[in-house]
Amino acid sequence: xxxxAHIADVHLGSNREKAMRDLEIKAFSDAxxxxxxxxxxxxxxxxxxxxxxxxxxxxVNEALRKISEVKDTGIPVYVIYGSHDYTPAxxxxxxxxxxxxxxQKVVKPxxxxxxxxxxxxxxxxxxxxxxxxxxxxxxxxxxxxxILDRESxxxxxxxxxxxxxxxxxxxxxxxxxxxxxxxxxYFPRNFDYYAGGxxxxxxxxxxxxxxxxxxxxxxxTGYGKDLENSARGEKRGFYxxxxxxKVRKIQFIDTTACSWxxxxxxxxxxxxxxxxxxxxxxxxxxxxxGRVVVLKLRGTIESGRTSDVDxxxxxxxxxxxxxxxxxxxxxxLFSREYSAVNYVETDLRVLEKKLILENIGNYRGSIAALxxxxxxxxxxxxLASMKQESKLNESKADYASRKREEAIALLGIxxxxxxxER
Numbered sequence: 001x002x003x004x005a006h007i008a009d010v011h012l013g014s015n016r017e018k019a020m021r022d023l024e025i026k027a028f029s030d031a032x033x034x035x036x037x038x039x040x041x042x043x044x045x046x047x048x049x050x051x052x053x054x055x056x057x058x059x060v061n062e063a064l065r066k067i068s069e070v071k072d073t074g075i076p077v078y079v080i081y082g083s084h085d086y087t088p089a090x091x092x093x094x095x096x097x098x099x100x101x102x103x104q105k106v107v108k109p110x111x112x113x114x115x116x117x118x119x120x121x122x123x124x125x126x127x128x129x130x131x132x133x134x135x136x137x138x139x140x141x142x143x144x145x146x147i148l149d150r151e152s153x154x155x156x157x158x159x160x161x162x163x164x165x166x167x168x169x170x171x172x173x174x175x176x177x178x179x180x181x182x183x184x185x186y187f188p189r190n191f192d193y194y195a196g197g198x199x200x201x202x203x204x205x206x207x208x209x210x211x212x213x214x215x216x217x218x219x220x221t222g223y224g225k226d227l228e229n230s231a232r233g234e235k236r237g238f239y240x241x242x243x244x245x246k247v248r249k250i251q252f253i254d255t256t257a258c259s260w261x262x263x264x265x266x267x268x269x270x271x272x273x274x275x276x277x278x279x280x281x282x283x284x285x286x287x288x289x290g291r292v293v294v295l296k297l298r299g300t301i302e303s304g305r306t307s308d309v310d311x312x313x314x315x316x317x318x319x320x321x322x323x324x325x326x327x328x329x330x331x332x333l334f335s336r337e338y339s340a341v342n343y344v345e346t347d348l349r350v351l352e353k354k355l356i357l358e359n360i361g362n363y364r365g366s367i368a369a370l371x372x373x374x375x376x377x378x379x380x381x382x383l384a385s386m387k388q389e390s391k392l393n394e395s396k397a398d399y400a401s402r403k404r405e406e407a408i409a410l411l412g413i414x415x416x417x418x419x420x421e422r
Contacts, residue, residue: 003039005238006238008046008082008238009216010048010050011218013052013055016222025059027255028063028220030255034253035240043077046080047085048135049085049094050085050093053093083135083136088385106121115149116144116147118131118153128161129156129159130161131160131163141166146186162191164182164187167180170184171203171205171213192243192247201217212250214250227294228262232262235254237254258292260292261288264295265279267300272306276310283317292323292325293318297328297333299333311328352380360376367412
């Protein structure tokens with residue numbers, strides 16, 4: 001009997017505030033300790049181990065400390081890129097940890113006759129075989145699935161695991177209607193386990209020809225929606241899977257790292273001063289000591305402005321009363337005096353994609369590859385590159401030069417620029 005852990009969407013480094021970063025690391029450390037105590041044969045990280053491809057070195061150091069403990073017990077760690085692990089420059093911290101033999105990537109692609117072929121990674125202790133496709137930002141990995149040689153993968157024998165980091169069209173949560181997804185028919189059939197990532201809620205799905213399609217959801221993360229769902233009682237964790245020639249047991253392991261408090265207030269029919277007083281009283285009376293607090297404000301204020309609600313003072317009061325951290329969601333709070341809204345979108349990447357697609361048609365340049373859908377893809381990759389923070393001890397001039405070179409490479413205009421222009 002073999003046993004492995006399936007973990008996804010750890011997003012180490014997603015939190016900047018110390019209390020939340022400590023909880024993020026705690027959730028990861030607890031998961032690694034549990035893998036050791038459960039004596040798993042190997043661990044799969046199916047994408048987004050880190051929140052960015054080049055994270056803060058202090059975050060990398062904490063992660064490396066725990067991964068080293070796992071490796072010291074003889075447990076191999078298999079990994080693919082998630083959409084956040086990908087970097088336009090081509091090298092991320094995942095590659096560095098792979099070179100250091102802390103991680104082992106299971107993505108082994110090659111092109112044959114216009115088809116994407118994948119080679120397997122064999123786990124030495126159990127004989128299980130792993131194949132994988134990494135993600136790219138904004139769901140751009142779809143093109144890989146479109147040319148995937150599924151037939152050859154389906155013909156392979158043994159216990160087979162397919163590792164991926166994409167939403168699946170047939171199982172897409174209704175609140176993620178704008179998310180780019182991959183149809184299940186693009187995946188190879190009859191694998192024993194599909195180790196998924198990218199969807200931030202846990203679930204096990206099945207369809208004829210596709211058993212055990214599994215998303216663990218995040219261990220913690222700093223996304224507002226994840227924090228709200230955690231405060232509403234959604235468990236966070238990962239899966240441990242027992243198998244021989246087939247999957248025998250899939251067990252969810254809870255890694256909830258803290259206590260939560262969810263406070264929700266409706267402004268409908270109230271003035272801004274009345275609503276502000278109600279929120280202040282409710283926050284004062286709530287049991288929040290030692291908890292992460294999610295404060296959700298919604299509804300339409302009858303008179304006054306939303307800015308009249310003194311969120312800063314309320315947050316400070318909650319912290320002084322013992323809250324570990326306070327996250328405020330006021331996306332659904334409006335005022336009758338100010339009701340014009342052009343876009344309401346809580347997922348920034350979805351909003352960015354919408355705006356790029358709406359405006360790419362205005363491109364009038366001479367380089368055809370920068371227009372249309374291809375141009376939109378390059379624009380998304382360029383935006384992702386520009387979001388990367390400077391490296392430790394990197395000067396502003398060096399950072400600007402590096403970003404310029406990355407932009408030139410991404411846009412494919414290197415051969416159009418003379419030495420003086422570059």
